[in-house]
Structure formats: structure tokens, C-alpha cells
Amino acid sequence: MSDSECYDKNEFPGGGLSKESRLSLESLAVHGATPFEPVTGSITAPIYQTSTFRHPALGESTGFDYSRVVNPTRTELEKTVALLEGGKHGLAFATGMGAISTLIKLYHPGDHIIVSEDLYGGTYRLFNEYYREYGYLFSWVDTSDFNRIEKNLRPETKALFIETPSNPMMKVTDIRRCAELIHSRGGHLVVDNTFLSPWFQNPLALGADLVIHSGTKYLAGHNDTLSGFIVHSSDALLETLQNIQKSEGASLSPFDSWLTLRGIKTLGLRMEKHEKNALLIASWLRGHERVEKVFYTGFEDHPQYVLSQNQARGSGGMISFYLKNPADVPVLLRSIKLILFAESLGGVESLLTYPLIQTHQAIPEAMRLSAGVNDRLMRLSVGIEHANDIIADLDSALSQCKKENK
Ligand SMILES: *Cc1c(COP(=O)(O)O)cnc(C)c1O
Numbered sequence: 001m002s003d004s005e006c007y008d009k010n011e012f013p014g015g016g017l018s019k020e021s022r023l024s025l026e027s028l029a030v031h032g033a034t035p036f037e038p039v040t041g042s043i044t045a046p047i048y049q050t051s052t053f054r055h056p057a058l059g060e061s062t063g064f065d066y067s068r069v070v071n072p073t074r075t076e077l078e079k080t081v082a083l084l085e086g087g088k089h090g091l092a093f094a095t096g097m098g099a100i101s102t103l104i105k106l107y108h109p110g111d112h113i114i115v116s117e118d119l120y121g122g123t124y125r126l127f128n129e130y131y132r133e134y135g136y137l138f139s140w141v142d143t144s145d146f147n148r149i150e151k152n153l154r155p156e157t158k159a160l161f162i163e164t165p166s167n168p169m170m171k172v173t174d175i176r177r178c179a180e181l182i183h184s185r186g187g188h189l190v191v192d193n194t195f196l197s198p199w200f201q202n203p204l205a206l207g208a209d210l211v212i213h214s215g216t217k218y219l220a221g222h223n224d225t226l227s228g229f230i231v232h233s234s235d236a237l238l239e240t241l242q243n244i245q246k247s248e249g250a251s252l253s254p255f256d257s258w259l260t261l262r263g264i265k266t267l268g269l270r271m272e273k274h275e276k277n278a279l280l281i282a283s284w285l286r287g288h289e290r291v292e293k294v295f296y297t298g299f300e301d302h303p304q305y306v307l308s309q310n311q312a313r314g315s316g317g318m319i320s321f322y323l324k325n326p327a328d329v330p331v332l333l334r335s336i337k338l339i340l341f342a343e344s345l346g347g348v349e350s351l352l353t354y355p356l357i358q359t360h361q362a363i364p365e366a367m368r369l370s371a372g373v374n375d376r377l378m379r380l381s382v383g384i385e386h387a388n389d390i391i392a393d394l395d396s397a398l399s400q401c402k403k404e405n406k
Pocket of ligand 1: 095097122192195214217
């Protein structure tokens with residue numbers, strides 16, 4: 001194969017949209033980085049279901065050598081997610097945790113990282129049970145309170161790792177201010193943007209250096225695959241991150257890359273519907289006699305409503321709420337029929353989660369309680385079913401709670 005026939009290493013073999021493309025997010029999501037594969041005209045990205053690639057001759061390569069390192073289907077997905085986040089570079093991993101495991105290796109023992117205290121339990125477990133043992137230093141902070149971040153800064157602080165809105169308490173952290181603060185000390189701002197997805201929030205545009213996604217959630221969107229991403233615009237970090245990705249081996253498979261690409265095509269439609277439903281259901285729950293409090297950033301009386309409106313284009317589809325009576329928890333979970341009692345979020349099906357024993361079990365009790373994760377907290381990932389059906393399901397399950405617990 002001559003040089004001119006060789007594919008550029010990080011290039012899906014097709015005519016791609018340029019990074020400067022001014023297409024809207026809707027159109028980018030539908031068409032991806034490469035709207036068609038030019039040889040056959042295939043409109044969807046082919047699944048290059050191969051582990052390895054033939055070399056034309058000694059010292060020659062098509063640009064693709066081994067699928068842990070680069071695979072064309074994964075490359076197309078990486079470029080598409082980068083476009084959606086307004087970043088230069090995307091890296092796709094087998095899971096969101098695979099992405100976070102790679103990201104954390106940018107830092108070293110002795111480095112200090114300030115982390116949102118109210119965040120995904122798996123991230124807490126990875127940092128606290130493993131990386132702390134290796135000598136990394138972490139401070140767990142309510143990052144929605146800017147003063148507390150400032151108070152926890154140290155000379156060795158290398159990064160701020162935030163989730164906003166937070167999981168599960170829906171606290172909002174000021175991305176722009178965090179970026180300014182950590183940049184003034186030469187550190188990175190990392191934002192886990194899983195909850196809002198690039199549809200509603202683009203942290204890089206607000207000053208973040210690195211964006212994390214569990215693509216398992218809204219990006220793929222159908223509760224049918226796992227995936228994870230790091231998106232950034234730093235040429236300086238790219239090689240290091242690619243090296244860690246290929247060394248660690250948590251690269252996303254060709255088929256799961258394709259499933260995630262397919263999910264992304266309808267990101268806009270889904271996110272709009274998730275949000276519309278979430279506002280209706282949050283408002284309904286709020287008026288229910290067995291519900292004490294509802295957390296949703298779309299409420300005008302949410303403590304950080306203004307900030308949320310300032311940095312995001314929407315409030316997404318995640319709701320948390322406190323029941324009044326902890327005895328209602330098992331009854332509710334057993335009585336829902338349309339809504340499924342399951343971990344995870346961001347798919348078309350509505351899922352109800354009990355963070356205390358599911359997503360946040362790894363977090364010690366005192367810290368959990370101070371973050372607000374108590375034995376009455378429920379988290380609802382609002383799906384795209386008809387809002388009336390979701391409400392009817394909640395209504396009948398809460399009636400059952402009343403019957404059993406008075
Ligand atoms: C699910 C989730 C993760 C982990 O992603 P996996 O794909 O399950 O590994 C990380 N962050 C947030 C906010 C999540 O919801």
C-alpha cells in the first residue's frame with residue numbers, strides 16, 4: 001500500500017466533518033465526525049470487528065496496528081464525542097471508571113486532588129481505597145461552596161475533580177470560578193459531565209481542562225452498553241493519555257463503540273424528553289404527602305438555580321427525593337411496575353435507585369450523611385416514557401406505601 005493509500009493514524013477512513021464545523025449539536029450528534037464511509041457509502045460507521053491489522057511490509061503500517069491502541073470504529077466515536085463537547089481530542093474506554101482510572105494516572109503519589117464529596121460512589125472507591133494507598137492525597141469537599149475549595153488548597157494541589165450537578169444531591173458547582181482558581185495554581189479542572197451530557201453542558205467552554213463521561217448513561221442512552229470518555233483540548237496531554245490508554249487496556253470494543261455511536265444519534269431528542277418529563281415528575285413528587293423534599297436543578301428555588309442557568313442549557317433528567325418515612329423505601333421499590341428498580345441512569349427506561357445501598361455504599365456513613373445521602377433518599381432517572389404513565393406508577397406505589405405504613 002502506498003503512502004497515499006494509507007489512512008491517517010487517527011482518522012476514520014472517510015470524509016470527515018472538520019473540527020471547525022459550525023453544525024449545531026443536533027446535526028453533529030446525528031452525523032458524527034464522519035457522515036459516511038466513502039468506499040461503500042455506508043451511512044453508519046462500519047464495525048471493524050478485528051483485534052489486529054495486517055502490515056503491508058516491514059516498517060509500514062496502515063495507521064492501524066492493534067485494536068487496543070487504535071480501532072477505526074472507536075476512533076469515529078472518539079472524534080464524535082470530542083465534537084459534541086467542543087474538545088480537540090476524545091478517548092473512549094470500556095467504562096466510565098476505565099476513563100477515570102486513566103485520568104488519575106496523570107497525577108503522582110504526593111499530588112493533592114480536591115474532589116466533590118457528593119459524587120459517584122465508584123469514583124470515591126477508586127480514589128479512596130486504591131489511589132490513597134498509593135500515596136495520592138484527596139480532600140473531599142462540598143464544591144458547591146467555593147470558600148471550602150479555597151480553604152482546602154495546598155501547594156501540592158494538582159487538580160480539582162468535580163461533578164455538577166452532583167450525584168445524587170444535585171448540588172451545582174461553579175465551573176468558571178473553579179477553572180480560574182485552579183489555573184492560577186497551574187492545576188487542572190476535571191468535570192464529570194455524565195449527568196447533563198454534552199447536550200446541556202460543555203465544561204471545556206467554561207474553562208475545564210478535562211471532561212469525563214460515563215457513556216453508559218445518556219450518551220449511549222439505551223441501557224444496553226457500557227462506555228467511558230475523556231475529552232480535552234490539550235496537545236500536551238494527548239500522548240500521555242493515549243499511552244496510558246493503550247498500556248492499561250481499558251479501550252472500548254468496536255461493537256460497543258458502534259452501539260454508543262448509534263445511541264448518540266438521538267441524544268438531542270432524548271435529552272429534551274428526559275428533561276421535560278423530569279420537570280413534570282419533580283413538580284408532581286413535590287406535592288405528594290409522602291415525599292419530604294425533591295432535589296432538581298430545574299426548580300427556580302433550587303439554591304443554585306441561577307448558577308445552573310448560567311453554565312448549563314438545561315437541567316437534565318435526574319431527580320432525587322427524600323421520602324418522609326424510611327419504611328416506605330422497600331414498599332416503593334417493590335411496588336413500582338413501569339419504573340424499574342435498578343442501578344444506572346440516563347437510559348430511555350425510567351430507573352429508580354436507592355443510593356444508600358446501591359451507588360454510594362462505598363462511602364463512609366459520616367461522609368454520606370453530611371452529603372445528604374440518608375436512608376430515605378431515592379434517585380430517579382426519568383426515562384422517555386409518557387410522563388403520565390411514570391406519574392401513575394409512582395402514585396400507585398406511594399399509595400401502597402400509605403396502605404402498609406399508614
Ligand atoms: C456511572 C457513572 C460513572 C461510572 O461509569 P461506568 O460506565 O459505570 O463505569 C462515573 N461517573 C458518574 C457520574 C456516573 O454516573
